[in-house]
Amino acid sequence: MTETALPDALAEIRDEFLELEEPDRLQLLLEFSRELPEMPAVYAESPEACERVAECQSPVFIVLEVSDGDVVTMHASAPPEAPTTRGFASILVQGLSGLTADEVLAVPDDYPQTIGLTRAVSPLRIAGMTGMLLRAKRQVREKRPA
Amino acid sequence: MAVETDTTSEKFAAYAHPERLVSADWLQERLGAPGLVVVESDEDVLLYETGHIPGAVKIDWHTELNDPVVRDYVDGEGFAKLLSRKGIARDDTVVIYGDKNNWWAAYALWVFSLFGHEDVRLLDGGRDRWIAEGRPITTDLPQREVTEYPVVERDDRELRAYREDVLAHLGNPLIDVRSPEEYSGERTTAPAYPEEGALRAGHIPSAKSVPWARAVAEDGTFKPREELDAIYRGEAGLADGDSVVAYCRIGERSSHTWFVLKHLLGFEDVRNYDGSWTEWGSAVRVPIVTGTEPGEVPGR
Numbered sequence: 001m002t003e004t005a006l007p008d009a010l011a012e013i014r015d016e017f018l019e020l021e022e023p024d025r026l027q028l029l030l031e032f033s034r035e036l037p038e039m040p041a042v043y044a045e046s047p048e049a050c051e052r053v054a055e056c057q058s059p060v061f062i063v064l065e066v067s068d069g070d071v072v073t074m075h076a077s078a079p080p081e082a083p084t085t086r087g088f089a090s091i092l093v094q095g096l097s098g099l100t101a102d103e104v105l106a107v108p109d110d111y112p113q114t115i116g117l118t119r120a121v122s123p124l125r126i127a128g129m130t131g132m133l134l135r136a137k138r139q140v141r142e143k144r145p146a
Numbered sequence: 147m148a149v150e151t152d153t154t155s156e157k158f159a160a161y162a163h164p165e166r167l168v169s170a171d172w173l174q175e176r177l178g179a180p181g182l183v184v185v186e187s188d189e190d191v192l193l194y195e196t197g198h199i200p201g202a203v204k205i206d207w208h209t210e211l212n213d214p215v216v217r218d219y220v221d222g223e224g225f226a227k228l229l230s231r232k233g234i235a236r237d238d239t240v241v242i243y244g245d246k247n248n249w250w251a252a253y254a255l256w257v258f259s260l261f262g263h264e265d266v267r268l269l270d271g272g273r274d275r276w277i278a279e280g281r282p283i284t285t286d287l288p289q290r291e292v293t294e295y296p297v298v299e300r301d302d303r304e305l306r307a308y309r310e311d312v313l314a315h316l317g318n319p320l321i322d323v324r325s326p327e328e329y330s331g332e333r334t335t336a337p338a339y340p341e342e343g344a345l346r347a348g349h350i351p352s353a354k355s356v357p358w359a360r361a362v363a364e365d366g367t368f369k370p371r372e373e374l375d376a377i378y379r380g381e382a383g384l385a386d387g388d389s390v391v392a393y394c395r396i397g398e399r400s401s402h403t404w405f406v407l408k409h410l411l412g413f414e415d416v417r418n419y420d421g422s423w424t425e426w427g428s429a430v431r432v433p434i435v436t437g438t439e440p441g442e443v444p445g446r
Binding site for chain 1: 196
């Protein structure tokens with residue numbers, strides 16, 4: 001069995017969740033949702049620059065930057081009445097920002113299913129996070145310097 | 147023990163079953179009353195934890211009302227266990243509220259109805275309006291005594307439609323409550339976009355498109371009777387005595403419309419097809435129509 005090495009931040013987040021009992025995992029997700037930083041003003045004022053994550057029921061927007069040095073920064077916004085979605089976005093913002101484009105593209109597509117939330121949150125809801133990750137990776141592919 | 151109905155609203159009085167709704171004032175005055183249990187049911191599984199109506203218990207439809215293995219609801223035993231754990235008695239008055247204009251609250255109410263829980267009502271306006279009006283909210287978890295809710299087998303016959311029921315129903319009114327884009331069958335297929343939950347797009351032949359949120363006013367409460375009549379009897383052409391089936395993608399939005407047709411407009415025979423588009427749009431050889439017109443029922 002081979003396993004792609006998961007970037008440290010994402011591996012730590014996964015382990016944090018897996019160490020907890022299921023009801024406590026929801027509390028941890030709630031903490032992540034509170035940590036989601038505001039979208040930078042430049043994006044907040046021009047929503048057309050952001051991508052809507054259609055897999056999520058709530059209006060969620062993500063935007064990824066790839067610097068000249070190939071380093072990725074992710075921003076996301078989701079309304080306060082969608083804490084689960086905010087939590088998912090916050091995990092990805094913390095886990096992907098600072099990685100190189102290659103590292104982001106190597107993150108397994110099924111990462112959302114590995115953090116122990118599928119049953120506590122439901123598979124349907126986890127699909128929203130998968131949609132966010134796949135869209136993030138696609139943006140990185142499109143935006144990295146040629 | 148049941149609690150008296152809310153008779154304070156002229157708007158409610160015009161509905162076929164006004165006893166199925168309560169206003170926020172009515173509820174706030176009765177919080178903590180014996181025989182009354184407030185239930186929050188949301189799309190977002192964490193929303194309750196960010197603050198809820200004091201004393202309200204949380205019921206999550208994904209993780210608590212669904213069977214964890216089969217695509218079905220819990221059985222009589224599972225429902226009895228769940229409600230006992232939540233501290234709800236069979237004769238309690240249950241008032242359900244939730245996010246998204248009570249979309250999931252209506253879904254929970256419909257499932258309660260499958261088990262014949264008699265007195266189950268919605269809070270008009272739901273969670274958002276309660277909060278917008280600055281009413282009390284808490285993160286304290288309620289301490290309710292465990293009850294002994296009886297095991298009552300679920301009865302799907304009257305309120306629930308299966309795929310084969312819908313096939314047999316063709317020729318009678320169907321209401322598609324999804325968005326116009328889902329109804330017409332447009333879809334995005336850009337690369338790296340995850341696939342939709344169904345293999346084909348479109349709608350069930352002859353179904354009229356009435357997006358669920360049309361039943362809701364701007365402030366999140368249900369529209370008054372005459373406006374609802376104009377939409378469902380006028381535009382969608384429903385008439386007294388009709389047998390109606392409502393559907394959406396997985397049966398949640400359509401339970402909101404089911405509530406409107408059954409309890410607010412008084413149609414006797416309304417069923418929710420919870421298999422909805424995720425089943426119909428993937429089933430082999432069922433008829434499908436694309437485009438904005440309802441289309442014809444194929445000859446049989």
